[in-house]
Amino acid sequence: MIEVKGLVKTYGPKRAVDGVTFTVKRGEILGFLGPNGAGKSTTMKMITGYLRPTAGTAIVDGHDVAIDPVAVKRKVGYLPESAPAYGEMTVQEFLGFIAEIRGFRSSQSRDAQIERAVRLTHLDPVRHQSIETLSKGFKQRVGFAQALLHDPPVLILDEPTDGLDPNQKNEVRSLIKSMATEKAVVLSTHILEEVEAICTRVIIISQGKVVVDETPAQFQARQPGARLDAIFRSLTQSDT
């Protein structure tokens, strides 16, 4: 579903992402871990076609992001970090705009998609409120609703549970899990328990390079009995 081949992004002399390669199959939830500044967001931005890779490419559902970024963007639902949205619009207006631009032009199909996204993310109570007046948790859910509105085969979520309270975190996790059977999901996070709870695979990226690519069980088996964050620390210490 997603095939990332040797992605490189340089900013001046700094190599933010340095030859990242991995694949994600349908039904997998890939947890993307790493210290801040390790290149997680940059890698995700390149897969979605927002940033142009310096070298390498990503193939999403058969489309090469370097050749046909718009085709890739059609297949991907993307939740950017901190869930930006047009604050002056109401939730309903915003999702209507996304639906229209995602190709749901008749008002019937548009309403059906909005209805579905609102139901999945429990946005009904704030539908007619402008987004800038919402709490962080609701804003995050609006971003989430926007990402899954067109029922994409690929979901890329940059810190989807960031800023949510424990209940909301749980809810988002079970939502991701329930959708993952027919999708390929990549999510970045700082929370190691999250990886244990929902991910089928874990990749740790440090200084722009993949240092771990295995199942959570294998990851735990590296130091049996140790806490996950202890293993994480020993693998990424060179960054700090």
Next chain:
Amino acid sequence: MSQIVPLFKREFLGYFRSPVAYVFLSIFLIASVGLAFFIGGFFKTNVASLSSFFNLHPWLFLFLIPAAGMRLWSEEKRTGTIELLFTLPVTTFEAVLAKFLAAWTFLAVAILLSFPMIITVAYLGDPDWGIIVTSYFGSILMAGAYLGVCAVTSAMTKNQVISFVISVVVCLIILLLGFSVFNETLTSVLPIWVTDLIANFSFSTHFEPFTKGIIDPKDLVYFLSLIGFSLFVNVLVLER
């Protein structure tokens, strides 16, 4: 290209979802009509014509169009929605064109809302309707050229103040190129044909014929190519 419609709608309606539209429209009308009365000498000329109104447009636009155009891209950059926009299935050109057209339409609305001026001259005397039509046409066209410049500077920064100031300076230079004071200084150092060439790039040189009822193809070409060129640069700046 069908993606332009939802983008246009969101951008255009966006003005009216915030106080921006109402503040801008009021100030625009007060300033444009006020200048015509107090500086243009609307009554003193004792002629039923709007020339005192239109002659000041190049100066009025110098401040008001950067004010309307500064947010075009810098706002998207500041709030991070640009990442959302460019992970939707749209090309950079579609986004640039849609935003430009939306802002241009908004400015056209502002200009056309001065219609009570037409009623006034029609009541006071017997104006030349041809000149009024070409003047409005030329004014809207010139607004597009100013806006093109502002859209480019707005795409270069996420700071609206910087965007505004640079827009004003660039527009001022393009405007001053046509004025004799500026030109005479230049003739002392440059050959006359060079100064003529430079004067040819001024907004005012190409706007004047419209206020006299003349639609010269070369003026049309000037404004349209300036708009086309700035849209092209706008795409380059964003894709950089």
